[in-house]
Amino acid sequence: MSSPSQLLTGLDRVVADPGLLPAGRIGLLTHFAAVTSDLDRGVDALLAAGIDVRCLISPEHGYWGTGQAGTGNDEDLDPASGLPVLDAYGLQGPELEDLLTGAGIDRVVVDLQDIGCRFYTYMWSMTDVLAACARLSLPLTVLDRPAPVATTALGPGLDRRCASFVGRFGVPLRHGSRLGGIARTIAADHLEHPVDLQVLDAPGADGTATWIAPSPNMPTLTTVALYPGTGLLEGAALSEGRGTTRPFELFGAPWCGPELTAALRELDLPGVRFREAAYRPTHSAFAGERVQGAQVHLTADAEPAGFDPLRVGHAILSTVAELYPDQPLWREAVPGRPEFIDLLWGSAAMREGIADRAGYEEILAASPTPIELRR
Structure with missing residues (x-):
């Protein structure tokens, strides 16, 4: 277990102090790249800390990142934890709401390794789940992570006629931000309904974490x-x-x-x-x-x-x-x-x-x- 001075992510903070996360049944939107600073799987660390995780929710490429672009999950059960894996890739609106409602959870927790680019889809998986949670009055927590590379924002925004799953809103093409800041922006300025959003910030500096490729074509x-x-x-x-x-x-x-x-x-x-x-x-x-x-x-x-x-x-x-x-x-x-x-x-x-x-x-x-x- 890392000492508090070594904590780099929101996940590490919850593992060290489970009371930071409100009690209840958790649906974890995550993937294999979401690990602790000791490189333990996030879901295993949360379960060991007493967090009541009831299911994993997977984005593009599936939980294990084995799918190529445009594909979702390839397994329905996580063998190590025994938890069901719910494939959220490609779902939004009523279909995504049905998935969350059927999961029997009290809160969604998001822990995803992003790369700071608008057309990388994990940000939009979080956004679609955030919007569904707002409509369902379901609280959502983001376990934030340092950005993999310390960068400034570059590039254009978005013409609404070009909104899609590679860009729901006009964040800079290279935004260089953490998902927590994206979630705060979307929740405050771009949702039709209010949402109970908690962001557990990551104290580590951008570019400090061990790199684990979060998708098959993002190796380095x-x-x-x-x-x-x-x-x-x-x-x-x-x-x-x-x-x-x-x-x-x-x-x-x-x-x-x-x-x-x-x-x-x-x-x-x-x-x-x-x-x-x-x-x-x-x-x-x-x-x-x-x-x-x-x-x-x-x-x-x-x-x-x-x-x-x-x-x-x-x-x-x-x-x-x-x-x-x-x-x-x-x-x-x-x-x-x-x-x-x-x-x-x-x-x-x-x-x-x-x-x-x-x-x-x-x-x-x-x-x-x-x-x-x-x-």
Whole structure:
């Protein structure tokens, strides 16, 4: 057990002082990456501390993080604790309310490892559960965690026409905030009904916790740092490196060539370097095909040097558009829905700006203003 001076998370605080959490039957919205500072599973630590956890509620990728993007839980029972695992991924409104009501709980407790990017979905799983709790008059507690990387907010807000599960509200694209602050913002400013919200803040400094990958394609802190920019490639007709050991660092397409790396190097972007690379993804875009492209590397002084992952994402997309005008740049759109790049960026400004050969600052200026976040 960690001493109070070592406590890093809201989970650690409850384990040390169970009285911080009101008594009652708990439904725990969590996943395997939510551990104590001693790397014990959160659910096991809470049960050992006498907390009456009745079920686990899982977000995207499932409790154990074994599902790829767009999938939920793959098991209905946690063997170690014997608790049922309720799959909340993809549920909102009445379906989510039915799940919570049927769980027979008095409070939802949220403990999720986030990465500080708007289109990473754990924040929105929490938001949807928070809204359902407000409608059900069910209290909710957030066990907060330090952000994995100490960063400032960057990027646009959200056009309401582009609201989706990769962006319910217009938090900055790289928000760099803790989930507790997001929950306070949503509860105070963006819910139709009041909610009984408790946030147990984490006393640790951002960037201090041991990194445990919370999803299959977020293996390292380098991935976390790059993802707000290279994650935009999911909206393009490119490989973003899924199906390799370096997702969101490797990128390309079978029709790219060495000229891509050369052109990106000429841009001399702060905090990153590009290396020519070829790879064969095991799944996702171009699975089994030889992909030619590049790997983006962070320099040792990336943040002090002015590293901006969104600028990196824009540079890759605009360079591909310029070098390969005969190839489709964007993923095929779903009829009746905004293009996926618009959902990721939060508006059509990135897509339209690249078509007009607009610079990064021009695109930002044409994008929605982000909302202010509480701490």
